[in-house]
Amino acid sequence: MDPKRTHDGPVLELRAVSKEFAAHQAVSEVSLEVPRGSFFSLVGPSGCGKTTLLRLIAGFETPTTGEVWLSGQRIDHLPPYQRNVNTVFQSYALFPHLTVAGNVAFGLRGDDTSTRVARALDQLQLTGKESRRPDQLSGGERQRVALARALVMEPELLLLDEPLSALDPLLRKQVRAELRDLQKRVGITFLFVTHDQEEALALSDTIAVMDKSRVEQVGPPREVYCRPRTRFVANFLGPMNWIGNIGVRPESVRLASDGRPAVVTNVVYLGSVMHVEARLETGEGIIAQVAPDQAPEAGMGVHVKWSTEDEVRLP
């Protein structure tokens, strides 16, 4: 029986999953639910355990404790080849001895293999490159082959391990948008691992922020960004001013005729916006994000203000 049809709950459920390597706790008590059909991102600094978590779901590692459930079936004891989950590897891990078509067909059996390969190649604009070998492809093409090879398997869950990190910055933004479109089109749940918070915020329905082997917060990007529950989450997702235990993001801080007086210490040009760095009379630094034509000069006295609803209070 196809579990996809009978299971209405989350496609993936982690129950208190921990992974311990020799004297090193990689993942601690992680519990997560990934809704079916969503674009879910795991974001965190390098070494936070997100890649280990992905490997636990793919089956390359076994959890020390805890359970992994896929569509209502417990899978943490199954080898990778028995899990209806596929992975796009960070380095793509394409088979160098096989052509593009050979790579995409690797996991398929049966009469419809060539049709399915052709459809997957078409979906990722790889038609015409069937007989190329991986070393004859550009970075972007290799990435699309890796995606095609995994998607052609029609997994319940697609794991993507920093698939954009090997691309140059310009291509990255373009591929990012394509990835989002692709996910919507194929309707497969994407579990996307990245250390790039901007990428995670831009792409995801839900993000989970990890730090030091734990999941700190899970929620829609906007909620996690605006209502961080820990200082780590607040700082990781973007610049944050801290005045005592009150946090406020630079884009919420305005220069105004009233408000708290401050002295501009530096002005940083960032292209579309500017960051005005100023010192409050209490001695604390604060950054206000303003349009380039509104920027004061260093040494000027200004007033800064923000509305209390943009504040977060964290110990």
Added chain:
Amino acid sequence: MKIRNVFLAPGAILSIVTMVVPLAIVGIYSLLSRGAYGGVELPWALENYTRLFDPLYALIFLKSVWIAAIATALCLLLGFPLALFIARSGPRKNLWLALVILPFWTSFLIRTYGWMFLLRDTGLINTILIGAGLIREPLPLLYNDGAVILGLVYGYLPFMVLPLYATLERLDARLLEAAADLGARPWESLRRVTLPLCAGGIRAGAILVFVPCLGTYLTSDLLGGSKTVLIGNLVQNQFTASRDWPFGAASSLLLMAVAMLLLMAAKRKGEELL
């Protein structure tokens, strides 16, 4: 003179003196007639080569190729799992590699004699089996083709293991994860990923084993006794007991030609051989 040539000169001279000149001499000998007490005489003759097509000698050649092929196949069968094991044994791999190379610390001749002491009728194996009451008569372990193949496999296994190890060690472990991720069981990964990607190592190992096995003379002489005559023994015989230097020279050139042809067949277009 360029400095590069200065450093090239000693090796080049050594090669010419020890390789090219003797080969030319062998080539010339093979086209002369046999002297009464060894050596060579005029007139020029081609019959040393036509004699090689005599079924007696053709059979020796075929048998040599056959035995070398079996020894190579066995080395591959034994060497591949061993190389795979070493490549995946983490920090211990240097220890295992050292053990593979360890036999080279002793002369090949002495190690072959060692096998004679193990295999002969009054040797260790037969003594133990008889002592244990498992057999009455000693097993004919020595002086047959099996003993020769055993000696060759034993002697040349490291030449198979080392190039296989080198390619397996370089094999990207993520490719095996990708294969498993795409539903391939371990055996299938081995067949569809590991084996094709270490084809170069298999080829190199096969050549390194096959070529010396084809020309072997010591192993077949000591372990095969008079029953197993291979090309190497034929050549040696012509230069000693038979005193037919021109025919010995022709035989050894044919041996080299066969080895050369196989090397070229194994070399794929655009690929390095070793």
